[in-house]
Amino acid sequence: MKPAPFRYERPATLEAVLALLDAHGAQAEILAGGQSLMPMLALRVARPDLVIDINRIAGLGDITAIPDGGVRIGARARHAEVMASPLVPALMRSALAHVAHPAIRNRGTLGGSLALADPAAEMPCCMVALGARIVTLSSRGETHHDAASFFHGLYSTARRPDEMILRIEIPPLGPQWRFAFLEEARRLGDYAIAGVALAMGAGEVRLAFCGVEPAPRCLPATEALILAGADPLPGLVELAPMDSDDAPEAYRRHLAGVLLKRALREVGHG
Amino acid sequence: MDNQTLSIACTINDRAIRATIPVRQSLVDFLREGVGLTGSHVGCAHGVCGACHVVVDGVVVRGCLILAVQADGAEISTIEHAATTSIGAALQAAFFERAALQCGFCTSGMILQAAELLAQNPEPSRDEIRAALSGNLCRCTGYHAIVDAVQMASARLSDIAP
Numbered sequence: 452m453k454p455a456p457f458r459y460e461r462p463a464t465l466e467a468v469l470a471l472l473d474a475h476g477a478q479a480e481i482l483a484g485g486q487s488l489m490p491m492l493a494l495r496v497a498r499p500d501l502v503i504d505i506n507r508i509a510g511l512g513d514i515t516a517i518p519d520g521g522v523r524i525g526a527r528a529r530h531a532e533v534m535a536s537p538l539v540p541a542l543m544r545s546a547l548a549h550v551a552h553p554a555i556r557n558r559g560t561l562g563g564s565l566a567l568a569d570p571a572a573e574m575p576c577c578m579v580a581l582g583a584r585i586v587t588l589s590s591r592g593e594t595h596h597d598a599a600s601f602f603h604g605l606y607s608t609a610r611r612p613d614e615m616i617l618r619i620e621i622p623p624l625g626p627q628w629r630f631a632f633l634e635e636a637r638r639l640g641d642y643a644i645a646g647v648a649l650a651m652g653a654g655e656v657r658l659a660f661c662g663v664e665p666a667p668r669c670l671p672a673t674e675a676l677i678l679a680g681a682d683p684l685p686g687l688v689e690l691a692p693m694d695s696d697d698a699p700e701a702y703r704r705h706l707a708g709v710l711l712k713r714a715l716r717e718v719g720h721g
Numbered sequence: 722m723d724n725q726t727l728s729i730a731c732t733i734n735d736r737a738i739r740a741t742i743p744v745r746q747s748l749v750d751f752l753r754e755g756v757g758l759t760g761s762h763v764g765c766a767h768g769v770c771g772a773c774h775v776v777v778d779g780v781v782v783r784g785c786l787i788l789a790v791q792a793d794g795a796e797i798s799t800i801e802h803a804a805t806t807s808i809g810a811a812l813q814a815a816f817f818e819r820a821a822l823q824c825g826f827c828t829s830g831m832i833l834q835a836a837e838l839l840a841q842n843p844e845p846s847r848d849e850i851r852a853a854l855s856g857n858l859c860r861c862t863g864y865h866a867i868v869d870a871v872q873m874a875s876a877r878l879s880d881i882a883p
Binding site for chain 1: 724725727743744745746747750766767768771774780781782783785786787788790791834837838851852853855856857
């Protein structure tokens with residue numbers, strides 16, 4: 452057995468999860484799809500005292516239309532379920548084709564991806580581009596976070612140790628909205644070296660990158676240039692790309708520009 | 722905490738199984754060591770290679786990325802059961818005929834993933850086959866023969882389909 456010993460709990464209700472998080476939050480890990488947590492346990496990068504398996508909680512993976520428009524996605528909705536749902540915006544479906552491989556998408560969850568906040572992950576940057584709201588729950592009640600302020604940095608979010616992600620709410624985006632998701636990776640399903648999520652409506656544009664900065668965020672200067680019909684590339688000076696031996700800062704910045712230009716072409720802008 | 726165990730009951734290849742297992746044991750380790758089904762292989766043990774694929778409640782998953790205790794109540798099917806389905810049998814025959822394996826370590830995972838693809842998309846293109854198998858590493862064949870074999874199985878299944 453590769454993981455270090457841990458205690459395992461499989462609560463059947465949200466109340467029981469919250470009680471466990473109240474008592475052990477900082478020493479506990481929530482097990483949803485496990486497609487990142489299980490490798491981290493196997494490599495002993497994660498050594499929690501307690502693993503809280505939320506797979507037995509009914510309804511936590513439901514995908515439902517919000518009556519006034521938009522869609523509500525339960526935190527434990529599997530990537531494959533989100534990808535197959537006609538309710539979710541096309542941006543998410545095309546981005547999910549880049550998320551790992553089929554067997555991992557059968558198991559991995561939207562809430563898990565957002566909670567982990569891997570800088571290369573596609574779903575956090577889609578949430579920013581879609582203006583999504585991420586709802587966390589603790590025994591103190593629900594907290595609603597704008598996706599644009601939820602991701603703080605490398606594997607760091609606004610979620611506190613006694614909170615779990617409960618659901619994600621995507622606002623209504625009418626038929627005039629156009630989306631593009633493009634990504635550069637060494638191999639289909641590998642971590643993105645750089646990716647862009649672009650959403651364009653009438654007089655509105657939102658874009659966010661993955662794999663470029665430590666966390667996805669809105670880029671107001673670049674968005675303003677796009678709206679003005681100007682060359683958006685000078686706006687990308689607002690990026691502070693990550694730097695690594697295989698993908699230096701200058702290369703990530705270059706990819707960000709190339710991907711943005713292709714994405715704009717794909718939505719019919721420029 | 723060192724040795725927490727739990728009792729589980731599940732169905733594996735149509736057989737009811739009960740066992741008491743350590744909570745930190747992966748499903749693939751349980752299938753190999755606890756149940757004696759050694760057709761699912763442990764390559765990397767952290768989700769990269771796809772050799773450990775098994776079918777849990779109708780979907781293909783990485784057997785190393787799910788705890789055995791999470792399979793409590795589940796219906797599991799492994800490569801040992803693949804020949805009982807028409808798609809699985811067609812893939813096994815095509816892999817053999819097309820020599821789509823050399824050492825065979827990755828083959829069980831490849832076949833289960835290809836079977837899921839053909840169930841969802843009976844006549845996939847070569848690109849679709851490559852995308853579906855992108856999470857299954859083979860270090861022998863160079864993949865061309867594997868893609869050929871999936872296409873061969875797909876063609877034969879379409880011929881016999883009503």
